[in-house]
Amino acid sequence: MAFFTAMAIAFDPLRRLAKIFGTWQTAAAAIERLLDVFDTKPTLLSPQSPAPAPTTAPEITFNDVSLSYGDLPVLHGTTFTAQAGQTTALVGASGAGKSTLFNVLTRLVEPQDGSVTLNGTPINTLTLTDLRALVSTVSQDAALFDETLRENILLGREGLSDDAIQATLKDAHVADFLENLPEGLESAAGPRGSNLSGGQRQRVAIARALLRDTPILLLDEATSALDTKSEAIVQSALDRLAEGRTTLVIAHRLSTIQNAHKIVVMDKGKVVDEGSHTDLLARGGLYADLYRLQFRDGKQLVDHENRPKRALTAAKSQDRPQSWLPRLFKRWQRP
Numbered sequence: 001m002a003f004f005t006a007m008a009i010a011f012d013p014l015r016r017l018a019k020i021f022g023t024w025q026t027a028a029a030a031i032e033r034l035l036d037v038f039d040t041k042p043t044l045l046s047p048q049s050p051a052p053a054p055t056t057a058p059e060i061t062f063n064d065v066s067l068s069y070g071d072l073p074v075l076h077g078t079t080f081t082a083q084a085g086q087t088t089a090l091v092g093a094s095g096a097g098k099s100t101l102f103n104v105l106t107r108l109v110e111p112q113d114g115s116v117t118l119n120g121t122p123i124n125t126l127t128l129t130d131l132r133a134l135v136s137t138v139s140q141d142a143a144l145f146d147e148t149l150r151e152n153i154l155l156g157r158e159g160l161s162d163d164a165i166q167a168t169l170k171d172a173h174v175a176d177f178l179e180n181l182p183e184g185l186e187s188a189a190g191p192r193g194s195n196l197s198g199g200q201r202q203r204v205a206i207a208r209a210l211l212r213d214t215p216i217l218l219l220d221e222a223t224s225a226l227d228t229k230s231e232a233i234v235q236s237a238l239d240r241l242a243e244g245r246t247t248l249v250i251a252h253r254l255s256t257i258q259n260a261h262k263i264v265v266m267d268k269g270k271v272v273d274e275g276s277h278t279d280l281l282a283r284g285g286l287y288a289d290l291y292r293l294q295f296r297d298g299k300q301l302v303d304h305e306n307r308p309k310r311a312l313t314a315a316k317s318q319d320r321p322q323s324w325l326p327r328l329f330k331r332w333q334r335p
Contacts, residue, residue: 044107046127053130057215057246058118059084065104065114067097074100075111076269082262084119087247089257091287092266098250100269102218105248106135136214138238140221142205144193149178150185152193153207160211172207173237174200199230206237217247223256231256254291263287 060082067075075097082088090098103109105116107128116123123131144152153168154160169175169185177200181187193201202222209217222238223231235256251257258277265273265280265287273285280287 044110044128046129047125050127050130051121051125053126053134054119054121054215057085057244058134059120060088060105060216060246060248061117061120062101062104063115063117065101065111065116067100067104067109067111074269075104077114078266078269078271079114080264080271080274082246082248084246085244086261087242087249087257087259089249089251089260089263090266091251091254091257091263091290093290094252095268096266097269098266099220102137102220102248102250105216105218106132134214135216135218136209136212137218137220138202138205138209138222138241139219140223142193142201144189144196144201144204146191147189148183148186149174149181149189149204152189152204153185153211155208157211165211168207168210171237171240172203172210173233174203174207176233177203197230199227199234202230202234203237206234206241210241215245217242217245219247219249219251221250221252223253254294 062078062080065075065078066073078097078101080088090101092098100109104111105123107123110124118126118134153165153174166175169178178184187195189195189201189204193204196204205222219238219242223234249257249260254277257263260277262274263277263280264271265285267286273280273283273287275283281291
């Protein structure tokens with residue numbers, strides 16, 4: 001009888017111990033993966049004797065740039081120049097290599113051939129920190145953390161006056177909806193910005209870019225996920241953001257880039273034409289074909305092929321971002 005009583009008493013602690021062992025095994029596997037990441041050696045390094053970075057909006061030149069991902073060629077001798085302080089739009093079908101050009105410019109990937117220069121200075125002669133400090137990006141999927149709007153906009157920046165912040169909120173049209181939020185700037189953005197509409201998330205991302213005040217601006221389908229009313233508001237904020245900056249724009253909605261100083265038309269990794277909206281329409285070619293596909297009888301048609309994929313819906317939105325990530329930005333910015 002005593003033996004069975006002892007077994008009954010020991011059963012529950014043993015069962016809890018078995019659960020702990022399972023948790024430990026899971027943690028050990030995760031630690032192994034983390035160690036693999038920590039042991040990975042970077043392949044893109046800053047030069048030993050870096051060149052000084054430009055302090056004003058630079059001229060960006062892609063000179064015979066070629067790039068392949070493994071056996072898949074993406075860019076084929078791409079050559080064009082984005083004039084300093086002007087807006088250059090990149091258009092073309094999906095897979096033409098437009099986003100890859102952004103990755104090359106920020107040195108997220110290294111081309112096999114050719115070079116990219118800023119005012120004649122090759123970007124691989126700048127430190128990665130200096131190069132990326134020159135660039136602000138606004139994409140179609142604004143990356144917001146589950147923090148307050150203030151923290152999402154500032155991202156750890158300190159020493160900014162209230163006047164500077166308020167001016168930025170006004171220029172980015174954030175102030176337009178801020179007064180309707182119960183806690184204003186202290187309102188929570190929610191997981192992945194789920195407490196905000198698509199247009200509001202984009203305006204927060206634009207405010208973030210305005211505060212960075214960099215000489216180069218990259219816009220990757222920044223209005224493609226928005227309805228017509230929200231698009232008009234966000235486009236107004238983007239126009240304000242682009243003033244005085246060298247701006248590269250990726251766009252499938254051609255109505256958003258008709259006023260660009262230059263439009264570069266890409267097809268299968270090559271530049272096939274470039275010029276103003278009027279000149280490209282007059283010459284015919286791929287741009288004119290794309291324009292006719294989107295516009296009929298003066299009306300813009302819905303571009304189903306290039307509409308943003310919304311498959312990342314409820315399941316992903318449940319995956320809360322780590323609340324400490326914005327504080328990492330703050331730590332990285334310390335000398």
